[in-house]
Amino acid sequence: MRNASTAYLLTCAAIGVATGLLTVPATAFSTALAPIAPPVAALAYGAWSIGFVVALRLLERPGAGVLTGLLSGLVAMPLSATGPAIVVTNVLYALLLELPFLLALYRRWHTWMYYAGTAVVATLYAVWSVTAADMQSFAPWMLAAFVVVAIASPLVGTWLGILIADRLTRAGVARTARRRRAGTAAG
Numbered sequence: 001m002r003n004a005s006t007a008y009l010l011t012c013a014a015i016g017v018a019t020g021l022l023t024v025p026a027t028a029f030s031t032a033l034a035p036i037a038p039p040v041a042a043l044a045y046g047a048w049s050i051g052f053v054v055a056l057r058l059l060e061r062p063g064a065g066v067l068t069g070l071l072s073g074l075v076a077m078p079l080s081a082t083g084p085a086i087v088v089t090n091v092l093y094a095l096l097l098e099l100p101f102l103l104a105l106y107r108r109w110h111t112w113m114y115y116a117g118t119a120v121v122a123t124l125y126a127v128w129s130v131t132a133a134d135m136q137s138f139a140p141w142m143l144a145a146f147v148v149v150a151i152a153s154p155l156v157g158t159w160l161g162i163l164i165a166d167r168l169t170r171a172g173v174a175r176t177a178r179r180r181r182a183g184t185a186a187g
Contacts, residue, residue, distance in 0.1 A: 011174045012055055012064055016071025019051025023072060023090065024079045031081060038135060038142060042149040045125070046157025049118050052094045053161025057114065058174050062106045069094025096121035111162065118158040119151065126150035 026047035033041035055068035073087030080086045099120065100113040126147045129135065135143055168174065 007174065008059060008061060008064075009067075011059060012067045013071055015051050015055045015058075016068045017075050019048075019054075019068060019072035019090075020075025020079075022047050022051065023086065024076050027076070027080050027082055027086060034129075034133060038129075038133075038138065039145040039149045042126075042146055043153055045122065045150055046153035046155075046160070048090065048093050049097065049154040049157030050161040050164070052097050053114055053118070053158050054165045054168070056098060056101065057109075057162055057165035058168055059178055060109045061178070062102070063098075065094040065098040066091060093121055093125075096124065114158050114162060115155060118154045122151040122154040125154075 026044040030041040030044040051072055052065040052068055055064040058064075069090040069092075070087065073090035076086045076090070077084055082089070097114075097117040097120075100117045101109065104113070129150065130143060130147070135146065138146075169178075
C-alpha cells in the first residue's frame, strides 16, 4: 500500500474493529431468522454497509473499504458462527461497495457512488441468497419481501454510514489520514 500512513492504517483498523463487532450480532440475527423469516433476517444486512461506507467516506482513499472489510472480518471470525466465511463475505462486500470509486480511478467521491456500490452488492447478495439458501420453497410474497428488504437495508446502512462519516469529518476526525485534495498543501 503505497503512501499508507500510520494514521490511515489506524483509522481503517478502528473502523474495522467496530464493524467487525457490529457484524457479529448481525450475522447471528440473520442466520437464526433466515430459515423461518427471511425478510426479518434481511433487516440486519445494513450492518455491513455502515462501516465500509464510513471508511470510504471519511478517508476518500483507495482500498479503505477493502482494508476495513478485511480487518472487520478478522475481528468477527472468532466470534461468528460462520467462521472464516465472514472474512470472505466482508472483503467481497467491501470490494463491491468500493467498485464505483475504482471505476472512477478514485478521482471522484460523489455521494451517489456510495449508493450505486451498495445497490450492486445488495442486489447480488439478495439474488445469491435466494438461490444458495434454496428460498424457492417460500411463498412468492415472502421472497419478494426478502429481496426488497435485502436491498433496502444496506441502502439505509449506507445513508447512516454517510451521516456518521460526515459528522466525523466536521469534527476533524482522521484529518491526517484523509486523502489530500488537489491544490491543498501537504503537511
